[in-house]
Amino acid sequence: MKKLKTDVAIIGAGTAGMLAYRTVKAAGASAVLIEGGPYGTTCARVGCMPSKLLIAAAEAAHSAASASAFGVHIDGTLRIDGTQVMDRVKRERDRFVGFVLDSVDNMPDCDKVRGYARFISDTLLRVDDHTEIQASRVIIATGSTPVVPEPYRALGDRVIVNDDVFAWDDLPRRVMVAGAGVIGMEIGQALARLGVEVRLINRSDSLGGLTDPIVRASALAAFQSELDLHLNSRILDVQRIGDEVEIRYQVDGQDAVTERFDYLLVATGRRPNVDALDLHNTSAILDDKGMPQYDAQTLQLGSAPIFIAGDVDGVLPLLHEASDDGRIAGQNAAAYPHIVPGKRRAPLAIVFTDPQLAAVGIRFKDLPPQGVVFGEVDFADQGRSRVMLKNYGKLRVYASQENGRLLGAEIAGPAAEHIAHLLAWAVQQEMTINAMLDMPFYHPVIEEGLRTALRHAAQELLKSKLEYVRVEEQCVNNA
Numbered sequence: 001m002k003k004l005k006t007d008v009a010i011i012g013a014g015t016a017g018m019l020a021y022r023t024v025k026a027a028g029a030s031a032v033l034i035e036g037g038p039y040g041t042t043c044a045r046v047g048c049m050p051s052k053l054l055i056a057a058a059e060a061a062h063s064a065a066s067a068s069a070f071g072v073h074i075d076g077t078l079r080i081d082g083t084q085v086m087d088r089v090k091r092e093r094d095r096f097v098g099f100v101l102d103s104v105d106n107m108p109d110c111d112k113v114r115g116y117a118r119f120i121s122d123t124l125l126r127v128d129d130h131t132e133i134q135a136s137r138v139i140i141a142t143g144s145t146p147v148v149p150e151p152y153r154a155l156g157d158r159v160i161v162n163d164d165v166f167a168w169d170d171l172p173r174r175v176m177v178a179g180a181g182v183i184g185m186e187i188g189q190a191l192a193r194l195g196v197e198v199r200l201i202n203r204s205d206s207l208g209g210l211t212d213p214i215v216r217a218s219a220l221a222a223f224q225s226e227l228d229l230h231l232n233s234r235i236l237d238v239q240r241i242g243d244e245v246e247i248r249y250q251v252d253g254q255d256a257v258t259e260r261f262d263y264l265l266v267a268t269g270r271r272p273n274v275d276a277l278d279l280h281n282t283s284a285i286l287d288d289k290g291m292p293q294y295d296a297q298t299l300q301l302g303s304a305p306i307f308i309a310g311d312v313d314g315v316l317p318l319l320h321e322a323s324d325d326g327r328i329a330g331q332n333a334a335a336y337p338h339i340v341p342g343k344r345r346a347p348l349a350i351v352f353t354d355p356q357l358a359a360v361g362i363r364f365k366d367l368p369p370q371g372v373v374f375g376e377v378d379f380a381d382q383g384r385s386r387v388m389l390k391n392y393g394k395l396r397v398y399a400s401q402e403n404g405r406l407l408g409a410e411i412a413g414p415a416a417e418h419i420a421h422l423l424a425w426a427v428q429q430e431m432t433i434n435a436m437l438d439m440p441f442y443h444p445v446i447e448e449g450l451r452t453a454l455r456h457a458a459q460e461l462l463k464s465k466l467e468y469v470r471v472e473e474q475c476v477n478n479a
């Protein structure tokens with residue numbers, strides 16, 4: 001068994017782990033980066049980048065297919081060449097992965113260990129059965145894995161997850177997607193727009209991570225106008241028949257039906273990669289799912305010299321959060337025992353569907369039960385959105401009744417990726433609704449829709465103040 005000694009061992013060379021490694025090295029400490037799977041990161045190989053490449057192809061197909069509404073006609077057939085679509089997705093994806101591989105190549109060989117690590121104690125790791133690493137501190141940055149419900153596993157290679165989609169050489173004919181969360185909606189809509197027959201089934205009423213029922217209802221209406229999407233519905237039974245899957249499912253309020261598909265794409269959530277780490281050998285306190293307790297500010301596990309970063313911590317599994325986590329865990333592991341709370345940004349999540357979905361700051365479901373005013377815009381009549389035939393969805397902003405500050409927002413609508421950034425910057429700057437309304441708005445732009453929602457919130461704030469004065473006056477009069 002090979003034996004190594006280091007200041008900091010980092011488990012997982014994804015986005016969080018690579019950033020943690022660079023931060024530890026920049027602080028002058030020694031570091032070892034352990035990776036069991038392929039280098040290249042989830043984001044570049046099978047996540048953010050290939051999914052956005054597939055969506056870009058789908059947008060091109062959709063624009064062409066829907067051009068006749070503008071009087072622009074394609075006389076002839078619109079042809080989607082699945083092999084060319086997948087070829088570009090994979091070629092461009094490989095280019096992004098290549099940049100990551102270059103930075104791994106540039107790390108000294110003695111800092112890299114290949115294999116899966118597990119804990120023997122707080123400060124001792126074993127990598128497969130070939131290396132033991134004595135590390136003064138450890139950073140867990142092992143990412144997450146898609147959850148495939150047990151009954152579907154019998155389908156063999158016909159039950160697939162996002163990773164498998166981005167390995168396709170051609171597009172299939174028919175796909176059932178289980179889960180209308182972020183991944184199911186992004187990939188499901190893209191495949192449908194590329195001519196694949198898609199059914200999307202979600203067992204609850206959740207949709208793309210939205211928690212505001214008004215915004216969610218507007219998103220559902222928009223998606224259902226083009227997609228075979230069903231919430232509160234269930235897959236009852238699955239069976240493999242040759243190279244197909246036979247699925248019996250029940251749409252809410254309807255009789256069960258049986259249909260055949262090429263694949264069942266499972267997008268029912270992801271689970272932090274903690275199971276194989278043998279965390280029970282450490283001093284960390286584990287919950288009933290094996291997740292360690294940790295401080296959300298410092299990312300430290302109790303008082304152990306162990307830190308956690310990225311998707312594996314189970315909170316906001318997004319790329320920029322993984323980077324921030326990697327930096328915070330790296331700084332604290334390097335400076336241990338002098339650890340400090342890390343600087344966090346305003347929460348921001350974007351889903352690249354059409355309409356795009358976004359959540360900023362405090363989500364609707366986490367708002368306090370009182371003291372919040374709402375402002376809303378319906379994009380149906382928003383000028384620029386209508387010009388572009390993207391006039392669907394709603395945006396709602398949430399503001400503090402006490403001081404008028406923007407608390408958060410949820411969006412389903414055009415250009416949500418850009419509007420969400422404006423809103424996140426405003427949340428982080430602790431801006432009030434009135435201060436936001438003092439900012440410039442060009443004409444005609446989709447951001448004018450945001451102004452409508454802000455004006456609505458400003459009116460509601462005023463109303464709530466007048467109501468407060470009225471109640472106060474009544475109390476004085478009745479006294």
Ligand SMILES: Cc1cc2nc3c(=O)[nH]c(=O)nc-3n(C[C@H](O)[C@H](O)[C@H](O)COP(=O)(O)OP(=O)(O)OC[C@H]3O[C@@H](n4cnc5c(N)ncnc54)[C@H](O)[C@@H]3O)c2cc1C
Pocket residue numbers: 011012013014015016017034035036037038041042043046047048049051115116117118141142143144162183273276277309310311312317318319320322
């Ligand atoms: C389809 C899809 C689309 C996405 N799109 C977006 C998007 O548009 N925007 C966005 O912000 N986020 C997106 N995400 C989320 C984003 O990809 C993740 O938040 C981010 O990649 C997490 O980085 P990480 O470093 O935590 O994990 P990873 O990059 O997964 O790295 C973890 C690494 O740890 C390794 N590992 C695991 N266990 C061990 C062990 N015991 N020993 C050694 N190595 C181990 C793994 O092999 C892996 O390389 C998407 C995700 C998916 C799946």
Ligand SMILES: NC(=O)c1ccc[n+]([C@@H]2O[C@H](COP(=O)([O-])OP(=O)(O)OC[C@H]3O[C@@H](n4cnc5c(N)ncnc54)[C@H](O)[C@@H]3O)[C@@H](O)[C@H]2O)c1
Pocket residue numbers: 149178179180181182183184186201202203204206207208209235267268269270316317318349350351352
């Ligand atoms: N644009 C982005 O930033 C982006 C894109 C993709 C993924 N991601 C990240 O990846 C994470 C995981 O995404 P995800 O879509 O796998 O999970 P998710 O939690 O967003 O959605 C899972 C969905 O599956 C449903 N579901 C659960 N079990 C089911 C079953 N048996 N049958 C049918 N439906 C079922 C749930 O109700 C939920 O709607 C996201 O939370 C996000 O952080 C981000």
